[in-house]
Amino acid sequence: MAIDALQSFQGLFLLFAFLFGITVGSFCNVCIGRWPSGESVIKPRSRCPKCMNAIAWYDNIPLVSWLILGAKCRHCAQPISVVYPVVEALTGLLFTLTFWRFGFSAATPVYMLFCASMVIVTFQDLADWTIPNEITFPGIPFGVLLALAGTAWGEASGLRVTDVTDSLLGVLLGGGILFLLDRITVYLLKKPGMGFGDVKLLAMVGAFLGWQGALGTLVIASFIGSFAGIAVILYFKLRGETTDGNDGKEKQDQEGGDPEENITLQGHYLPFGPYLAVGALIFMFVGPELIDYYFSFLEPSGGIVLMNDLTDFGF
Ligand SMILES: [Zn+2]
Structure with missing residues (x-):
């Protein structure tokens, strides 16, 4: 009984780790897009790189928005690169694996940060x-x-x-x-x-x-x-x-x-x-x-x- 309860909690925490991961992955996308040109990653808000219209919060939900919008910008209908959801999903997956591997330890948040860093390094080096x-x-x-x-x-x-x-x-x-x-x-x-x-x-x-x-x-x-x-x-x-x-x-x-x-x-x-x-x-x-x-x-x-x-x- 106790083990069952623990296992169901484990599943819940893995889900949290994934959701946290795709959110951090969304921020990784901002860094990959802005660091090479020396822009701030905090201001301004996310914009469509094609038409420069600001992206509303409901169009900026990791993974979900890309799927709902059919990989197209709501304003200009230009395609949104598949790299964005890939970075988000990958970060989510890595965060889930990190929690699964290191559990409730000091290592988990540290290695989640390390994973996010490696995702940024990979995609910025590929792109820039x-x-x-x-x-x-x-x-x-x-x-x-x-x-x-x-x-x-x-x-x-x-x-x-x-x-x-x-x-x-x-x-x-x-x-x-x-x-x-x-x-x-x-x-x-x-x-x-x-x-x-x-x-x-x-x-x-x-x-x-x-x-x-x-x-x-x-x-x-x-x-x-x-x-x-x-x-x-x-x-x-x-x-x-x-x-x-x-x-x-x-x-x-x-x-x-x-x-x-x-x-x-x-x-x-x-x-x-x-x-x-x-x-x-x-x-x-x-x-x-x-x-x-x-x-x-x-x-x-x-x-x-x-x-x-x-x-x-x-x-
Ligand atoms: Zn646009």
């Missing part, structure tokens, strides 16, 4: 090719201060890092590796580096998740990045083959296209922020488990440990 200093500048000292609080609160806080030294090492290692990589690319390979946005981002991840978190995030991000890179190359190859046989003129147009566009397609700039953000979130949710799993293969009894793990899950 910048990682907001508005996130990373306060994020680095905040992560370190949090680890300092974690040192006092201990394991009960649910925080990944309960040791300020670990957090500081994370800043140095995360920022250091990418800083070196950037300098090597610029001076030795004579190519533009990955950008300081990424350096500051991984330093911030290190502040929140420690040195293992910074390293783990980089490994996961590189994995996802390589798979995505291969997928993009395959996509262009397949598309190239189909346009090849069709029309010679189309190919000529492509070759004579905007030189700047060609440079970006050749990997002149590598938008690494989204991969780092996804890597950081994966580490935040299941990092210690991933590390245990990885090292279970290196132990002599690795196979047995793995079998025990699987039987725990009912396999």
